[in-house]
Amino acid sequence: MALVDDLRSTLGSDRVRSHPLELIVYDKDAGVTRGEVLAAALPETTQEVAACVRIAAAHGVPVVARGAGTGLAGGSVPAEPALLIVLTRLNQIWEVDEVARTAWVGAGVLNLDLSRATEHLGLHYAPDPSSQAACTVGGNVATNAGGPHCLAEGTTVAHILGVEFVTSDGDVVLLGGKAPDPPGLDLRAVVVGSEGTLGVVTKVLVKLTENPPAVRTLLLTFDSIQAAAATVSGVIAAGIVPAALEMMDQPMVVAVEGFIKAGLPVEAAAVLLAELVGLEEGAAAEAAVVERIATAAGATSVRVAADESERAVLWKARKNAFGAVAQAAPDYYLHDTVVPRTKLVEVMTQIYEIGERNNIRMLNVFHAGDGNLHPLVAYDRREPGMSEKVRAAAEEMVRISVAAGGSLTGEHGVGLEKRDLMGLVFEDVDLDAQARLRDAFDPNGRMNPGKVLPAGARCFDFDLMAGQDGGSS
Amino acid sequence: MQLSLGPTQAQLDSCVTCGLCLPHCPTFRLTGDETASPRGRLTAMGAIAEGAVAADEVYARMLSFCLQCRACEAACPSLVPFGQMMEGARARLARERPTTTGRIRRLLVGKLLNLKWLLALVTSGVGLVQRLGIMRLLPRRMRLARGLRRQRVFPHSAVGVHDVAPAVPAGSVALLAGCVMDQWFPAVHDATRGVLSMAGYKVDSPETQRCCGALAAHEGAERDAARMAERNVTALQGYDYIVSDAAGCSAHLKDYGHWAEGGGSVAARTRDITEFVAELIDTGRLPEVDGDGGEVAIHDPCHLRHAQRIVDAPRKIVRAAGHTPVEIDPDGLCCGAAGLYMVYEPDTAEALGERKREQVEMAGPTTVVSANPGCEIQLRAHLGKGYRVLHPIELYWEALNR
Numbered sequence: 001m002a003l004v005d006d007l008r009s010t011l012g013s014d015r016v017r018s019h020p021l022e023l024i025v026y027d028k029d030a031g032v033t034r035g036e037v038l039a040a041a042l043p044e045t046t047q048e049v050a051a052c053v054r055i056a057a058a059h060g061v062p063v064v065a066r067g068a069g070t071g072l073a074g075g076s077v078p079a080e081p082a083l084l085i086v087l088t089r090l091n092q093i094w095e096v097d098e099v100a101r102t103a104w105v106g107a108g109v110l111n112l113d114l115s116r117a118t119e120h121l122g123l124h125y126a127p128d129p130s131s132q133a134a135c136t137v138g139g140n141v142a143t144n145a146g147g148p149h150c151l152a153e154g155t156t157v158a159h160i161l162g163v164e165f166v167t168s169d170g171d172v173v174l175l176g177g178k179a180p181d182p183p184g185l186d187l188r189a190v191v192v193g194s195e196g197t198l199g200v201v202t203k204v205l206v207k208l209t210e211n212p213p214a215v216r217t218l219l220l221t222f223d224s225i226q227a228a229a230a231t232v233s234g235v236i237a238a239g240i241v242p243a244a245l246e247m248m249d250q251p252m253v254v255a256v257e258g259f260i261k262a263g264l265p266v267e268a269a270a271v272l273l274a275e276l277v278g279l280e281e282g283a284a285a286e287a288a289v290v291e292r293i294a295t296a297a298g299a300t301s302v303r304v305a306a307d308e309s310e311r312a313v314l315w316k317a318r319k320n321a322f323g324a325v326a327q328a329a330p331d332y333y334l335h336d337t338v339v340p341r342t343k344l345v346e347v348m349t350q351i352y353e354i355g356e357r358n359n360i361r362m363l364n365v366f367h368a369g370d371g372n373l374h375p376l377v378a379y380d381r382r383e384p385g386m387s388e389k390v391r392a393a394a395e396e397m398v399r400i401s402v403a404a405g406g407s408l409t410g411e412h413g414v415g416l417e418k419r420d421l422m423g424l425v426f427e428d429v430d431l432d433a434q435a436r437l438r439d440a441f442d443p444n445g446r447m448n449p450g451k452v453l454p455a456g457a458r459c460f461d462f463d464l465m466a467g468q469d470g471g472s473s
Numbered sequence: 474m475q476l477s478l479g480p481t482q483a484q485l486d487s488c489v490t491c492g493l494c495l496p497h498c499p500t501f502r503l504t505g506d507e508t509a510s511p512r513g514r515l516t517a518m519g520a521i522a523e524g525a526v527a528a529d530e531v532y533a534r535m536l537s538f539c540l541q542c543r544a545c546e547a548a549c550p551s552l553v554p555f556g557q558m559m560e561g562a563r564a565r566l567a568r569e570r571p572t573t574t575g576r577i578r579r580l581l582v583g584k585l586l587n588l589k590w591l592l593a594l595v596t597s598g599v600g601l602v603q604r605l606g607i608m609r610l611l612p613r614r615m616r617l618a619r620g621l622r623r624q625r626v627f628p629h630s631a632v633g634v635h636d637v638a639p640a641v642p643a644g645s646v647a648l649l650a651g652c653v654m655d656q657w658f659p660a661v662h663d664a665t666r667g668v669l670s671m672a673g674y675k676v677d678s679p680e681t682q683r684c685c686g687a688l689a690a691h692e693g694a695e696r697d698a699a700r701m702a703e704r705n706v707t708a709l710q711g712y713d714y715i716v717s718d719a720a721g722c723s724a725h726l727k728d729y730g731h732w733a734e735g736g737g738s739v740a741a742r743t744r745d746i747t748e749f750v751a752e753l754i755d756t757g758r759l760p761e762v763d764g765d766g767g768e769v770a771i772h773d774p775c776h777l778r779h780a781q782r783i784v785d786a787p788r789k790i791v792r793a794a795g796h797t798p799v800e801i802d803p804d805g806l807c808c809g810a811a812g813l814y815m816v817y818e819p820d821t822a823e824a825l826g827e828r829k830r831e832q833v834e835m836a837g838p839t840t841v842v843s844a845n846p847g848c849e850i851q852l853r854a855h856l857g858k859g860y861r862v863l864h865p866i867e868l869y870w871e872a873l874n875r
Binding site: 017019020021022024025026028029030040042068069070086088089091108110112113116131133134135256258259260320321322323324325326327330331332380 | 486487488489490491492493494495496504505506507508512513516517520521525526529531532535549550551552553803
């Protein structure tokens with residue numbers, strides 16, 4: 001096959017995967033959908049990425065970029081047969097600027113590696129998805145990833161100052177930069193969260209954040225989800241924005257305790273993990289307020305991490321939670337929706353009700369502080385009709401979240417998973433505007449086609465054309 | 474006993490493909506390639522089991538490229554038994570798609586390792602080559618030879634040794650002598666026996682024991698591995714504890730449950746020397762030596778840290794020996810030795826060995842402890858002159874005799 005031959009002559013045969021077994025290995029991410037991969041290329045430089053994009057274009061083949069494959073919405077799973085450009089080898093960290101607190105990093109640098117590499121400077125990279133030990137900064141940019149500490153720090157877009165970007169023509173452009181407000185349209189912010197549909201991000205200029213001088217981490221246990229949710233609302237209402245405020249329900253705590261064996265309260269109906277940071281006095285005072293609010297709401301116990309190692313174990317428990325579900329069932333579908341914090345109790349109740357009505361196993365672990373829900377359905381796809389049932393339940397959960405005034409996705413991206421639900425939050429005119437933006441970057445529709453925007457997103461266009469009797473588009 | 478190594482459907486199902494194992498995998502770290510990752514290997518095993526593709530040389534390569542360090546296993550929140558699955562997958566491949574290279578390798582680890590006279594001959598040969606100073610003429614694949622301790626021309630063995638029992642023994646210990654451990658690292662066995670005797674244990678090294686079979690199991694030589702396990706179940710009967718001073722062996726003994734009838738009893742009684750001694754220090758049966766013996770770098774063998782989750786014990790022993798432990802690698806990534814991997818995959822072993830060398834150099838100390846023979850050889854080969862590499866139990870025994 002000529003595509004593979006061309007890739008081999010550019011990258012060498014050891015960095016091109018095309019054997020049927022290798023393609024199976026590459027045809028999915030950490031989510032549930034599989035796609036068709038024509039070949040997987042492992043470039044090492046921006047120029048090689050650009051060459052891969054040009055080779056794909058010459059063969060009329062779409063391009064899908066992939067990092068570590070930890071995505072959950074199918075963002076790096078081809079919707080139609082495509083060349084997969086795997087960016088894990090672009091894993092260098094350049095130009096750590098200690099004074100300006102910025103760094104240029106390759107798209108394939110692992111999120112946690114970046115924080116580790118800057119630890120000795122007292123700095124870290126703030127967005128910390130649960131998969132941060134495994135996921136790449138490039139993938140974070142693609143999905144505008146969040147994480148527990150995005151409650152106070154904001155999601156990925158707030159931490160990206162610039163990107164180096166390979167366009168659909170194979171040109172390399174630089175968007176954004178160290179200047180706080182670069183002139184012209186802010187295309188950097190357009191690229192963050194575009195899920196590889198505009199081009200391939202190869203390098204990222206990130207903002208680094210100072211490590212807080214003091215940290216207080218609290219594990220609060222409750223005998224009802226409602227009491228935990230009331231605490232979340234109470235804390236926010238008290239004017240405190242914790243660095244993180246995370247909830248896990250009982251089934252989730254049981255699953256993760258099986259792995260971590262950290263003495264987590266497996267009998268509690270729900271636990272909250274709250275983190276307060278700042279100057280010593282401030283963090284301590286805020287922690288005291290959180291404790292008081294939790295106790296008033298009915299917290300049954302409060303455990304304060306005594307030292308860094310206990311704190312690390314609590315966070316390890318939280319961040320490994322989603323991976324621990326195989327102890328419950330072989331497959332999982334991890335949802336990602338957002339609801340207003342004031343509607344947490346209401347929506348959670350409805351979500352449990354959906355689970356019960358459909359007789360599906362549900363575990364919950366989520367960013368309670370910003371109302372970002374992650375109901376997680378554990379199931380076995382080989383059970384007849386199960387996958388359909390799970391998908392239907394998923395859609396119902398998204399619908400009630402949106403109906404409650406929330407959003408489709410908090411941080412995982414739209415990908416394939418939510419593509420056809422975009423109509424729930426966008427009018428045709430909105431979708432059309434987004435499709436036009438996309439066309440401006442990728443007129444031939446070769447960059448991760450079939451993602452984010454539903455088929456027919458440009459229907460408005462056709463309406464317009466019909467109405468105006470063949471006006472040019 | 475009917476072997477059922479897997480990978481079974483239930484085991485394959487236990488992976489939810491979350492990808493949290495990826496950064497812990499040394500070959501994924503080096504290549505960034507999903508096909509060289511634990512998740513990729515499990516996906517491939519699943520595809521073969523489903524019959525989606527045939528087991529061919531690409532699949533064989535995906536399996537053989539794995540170091541079997543089991544770091545992924547320790548990182549897996551869904552508790553996937555990766556090590557066992559990989560052993561099973563390799564055994565199945567060996568049955569269904571045998572190759573000449575594979576046969577030779579399995580003959581080596583399944584049969585030849587148990588031939589004492591042959592091992593003694595090799596040991597003598599190494600001893601001679603070392604004395605003649607012609608080590609550098611060896612091919613690159615044999616780089617590990619540079620990491621060997623100075624060998625005797627007339628090797629001796631600990632097998633069959635029965636140490637004098639104290640008046641009131643604290644318990645009986647069977648020392649697993651091992652294959653290369655026995656011939657190439659006699660000083661480690663001496664230290665182990667010395668320390669255990671001092672703690673009041675009656676130490677034997679039973680005559681009828683064999684190689685533990687770890688290397689055979691890793692290579693997919695399942696029948697040989699099972700046979701060795703069966704022999705050892707009998708040989709190690711009746712002892713309160715079974716102690717090994719090679720992490721690879723103690724890890725494998727703890728897996729005997731699925732290798733032989735009665736293997737569960739061996740597994741339950743097995744202790745790595747580091748955990749055994751650390752506990753004796755904790756309970757006050759063994760002393761802590763005062764003094765500032767200087768800093769010592771801790772190398773975590775994969776089959777100690779990842780397979781057995783033993784992390785604190787070697788540090789405790791180093792402290793009890795009057796030294797300050799220094800960390801070299803927060804992830805405990807494999808040094809590239811991985812049993813015979815360093816012979817079969819010299820390029821990958823080299824890259825990982827160099828990475829480890831850099832970490833040791835960054836850390837500072839010129840003494841490094843490793844509780845596994847393969848790692849010791851690899852570390853010495855890469856660190857070269859100016860470094861001392863030894864088993865933590867030797868360091869402790871030295872301190873006790875100072």
